[in-house]
Amino acid sequence: MTTKRKSKFLLFVSWLVAPLLSAQPIPEYNDFINNVRTYHPLAIRANNLKAKGDWLFKSAQGGYDPLISAEFENKNFDSKTYYSTLLTKIKQPIYTSQYITTGYEYGSGYYLNPEFKTPSYGLPYIGIEASLLQGLVTDKRRTEIMKAKGYRNYYDADRNILLNDLMYSATITYFEWIYSHREISIQRYFVRLAEDRYNGIRALADLGEKAVADTIEASILYRGRSLDLRSAELEYRKRSISLRMLNWGSEGPMNAMTEGRIRDSLEYYCSKALLAWSFKNKGNAGSNPLLIKYESTDNILKADMRYKAELIKPKLDVKYNFLFNTNKSGSAVADISNYRVAVNFSMPLLLRTSRSDYQIARLERTNNQQELQNKKNEISQKLSLAEQNLDLLKEQIQNAETNAHYSKLLVDAEKLKYEHGESSLFLINTRESKLLETDLKLAEYRLKFLRSYFEYIYLLGTMEYSL
Numbered sequence: 001m002t003t004k005r006k007s008k009f010l011l012f013v014s015w016l017v018a019p020l021l022s023a024q025p026i027p028e029y030n031d032f033i034n035n036v037r038t039y040h041p042l043a044i045r046a047n048n049l050k051a052k053g054d055w056l057f058k059s060a061q062g063g064y065d066p067l068i069s070a071e072f073e074n075k076n077f078d079s080k081t082y083y084s085t086l087l088t089k090i091k092q093p094i095y096t097s098q099y100i101t102t103g104y105e106y107g108s109g110y111y112l113n114p115e116f117k118t119p120s121y122g123l124p125y126i127g128i129e130a131s132l133l134q135g136l137v138t139d140k141r142r143t144e145i146m147k148a149k150g151y152r153n154y155y156d157a158d159r160n161i162l163l164n165d166l167m168y169s170a171t172i173t174y175f176e177w178i179y180s181h182r183e184i185s186i187q188r189y190f191v192r193l194a195e196d197r198y199n200g201i202r203a204l205a206d207l208g209e210k211a212v213a214d215t216i217e218a219s220i221l222y223r224g225r226s227l228d229l230r231s232a233e234l235e236y237r238k239r240s241i242s243l244r245m246l247n248w249g250s251e252g253p254m255n256a257m258t259e260g261r262i263r264d265s266l267e268y269y270c271s272k273a274l275l276a277w278s279f280k281n282k283g284n285a286g287s288n289p290l291l292i293k294y295e296s297t298d299n300i301l302k303a304d305m306r307y308k309a310e311l312i313k314p315k316l317d318v319k320y321n322f323l324f325n326t327n328k329s330g331s332a333v334a335d336i337s338n339y340r341v342a343v344n345f346s347m348p349l350l351l352r353t354s355r356s357d358y359q360i361a362r363l364e365r366t367n368n369q370q371e372l373q374n375k376k377n378e379i380s381q382k383l384s385l386a387e388q389n390l391d392l393l394k395e396q397i398q399n400a401e402t403n404a405h406y407s408k409l410l411v412d413a414e415k416l417k418y419e420h421g422e423s424s425l426f427l428i429n430t431r432e433s434k435l436l437e438t439d440l441k442l443a444e445y446r447l448k449f450l451r452s453y454f455e456y457i458y459l460l461g462t463m464e465y466s467l
Contacts, residue, residue, distance in 0.1 A: 039248035046162035053155030060148035063141040083109030097135030127321030146303035154296035160289035180236035194222040270446035285379040288461035294372040301365035308358040314347030
C-alpha cells in the first residue's frame with residue numbers, strides 16, 4: 001500500500017472512530033442521578049433559590065446597621081455671617097424600636113436661633129430613643145428579620161421541591177429506559193427462537209418431512225414477534241432521547257451516549273431496591289419539602305400578623321440625650337443637669353385600618369394552616385398506600401419469578417416431546433408465548449416496584465435517590 005493510500009485509509013478510520021470516542025458511556029444510575037443533581041440547569045436554578053433566601057436574610061440584617069449622618073449649613077449675607085451649624089449623629093438600632101445615639105452639634109452666628117446655639121467648642125451628646133407602646137414588642141425592622149428567616153427556609157424548601165421533582169422524574173425516566181432495554185433483549189431472544197424454528201421447519205418442508213401448514217404457522221409467529229420487537233425498539237429510542245435530555249455534565253449536556261452493553265440490569269436494580277426496602281424504617285411526611293414550605297409560610301404570616309397586632313397600639317416615643325459641656329481645651333465635661341428630653345404620643349381614634357389589616361393577616365395565616373393540615377393528611381395517606389403497594393409488589397415479583405421458572409420448564413419439556421414426535425408446533429408456540437408473557441410480566445413488576453419505591457422516597461422528601 002502506498003503512502004498516499006495509507007493516509008487516506010487512516011483518515012477514513014479516524015472518521016469512523018471519532019464519533020465513538022466523543023460519545024459518553026451509558027452511566028450507572030448513581031452517577032446519572034448525581035449528574036442530574038449537580039449539573040442539570042433546573043438543579044442549578046433550584047440552588048439559586050436557596051442563595052436568594054440567604055441574600056434576603058442578609059438584606060434584612062442590614063436594618064440593624066449603624067447609621068451615620070452629618071449636616072453642615074452656613075449663611076453669609078451682606079458681609080455678615082448669619083449662622084453656621086454642624087450636626088453629626090451616629091444611630092445604632094438595638095432590638096425593636098430602641099436606638100443608642102451619639103453625636104456632635106455646633107452652632108454660631110449673630111442671627112442663629114438661640115435653640116441651636118452651642119458653646120464655642122460645640123456640644124457632644126449621647127442618648128437613647130425608644131418606643132414604649134407601639135414598637136416595643138416588635139417593629140417593622142424586627143418583623144423583616146423574622147420574615148427573612150422564614151423566607152430563607154421557604155426558598156430552601158422551594159429548592160428541595162424542584163430538586164425532588166427533577167430527580168424523581170429523572171429516576172423514573174432512567175428505569176423506564178432500563179426496562180425498555182430488558183424488553184428488547186427478551187423480544188430478541190424469542191425472535192431468534194422463532195426465526196431458527198422457521199428456518200428449520202422450512203428446510204424440512206422442502207425435503208417433504210414437514211407439512212406446509214407448519215411453515216406458515218412458524219412464519220406467522222416469526223413475523224409477529226419481529227413486529228413486537230420493532231415496537232419495543234421504537235419505544236427504547238424514545239426513552240433514550242428522554243434520558244439524554246436529562247444527562248448533563250460539567251461541560252453541558254451529554255447528548256451522545258454509546259448504545260453498548262448496559263452494565264447494570266433491571267434485575268440488579270430491583271434486587272437492590274428490594275433489599276433497601278426490607279431495611280428501610282417507615283418514615284412520615286414531616287421531611288417533605290412541600291410541608292416545610294407551608295410551615296415556613298406559616299412562620300412568615302405569623303411574624304406579619306404579630307406586627308399588624310402591634311400597629312393597633314398607640315404610639316409613645318421618648319428621646320433622652322445626655323449633653324456634655326466642653327471646656328476651653330475642648331474636653332467633654334459631664335453634668336447630669338444638662339439633658340434634652342422629648343416625648344411624642346399619637347393614636348388614631350377609630351383604628352379601622354390597623355384592626356382590618358390585622359384581621360386580614362389572621363385570615364391568611366388560618367388559610368395557610370388549613371392547607372398545611374390538608375397536605376399533611378394527603379401525603380400521609382399516599383405514603384401508607386405506597387407502603388402497602390410495595391409489600392404487594394414484592395409478593396407479585398416472587399410469584400412472577402416462580403411462574404417464569406415453571407414456564408421455562410414447560411417449554412423445555414414440550415421441546416423434548418416434540419423431538420420425540422409426541423407434541424406439535426402449535427403447543428411449542430403456545431408454551432413459548434406463555435414464557436414470553438411471563439418474562440415480560442416479571443420485568444414489568446420489577447419496573448413497577450422501582451417506580452413505587454422511588455415514589456415513596458419522593459413522598460418522604462428525603463431525596464435519597466441512590467441504590
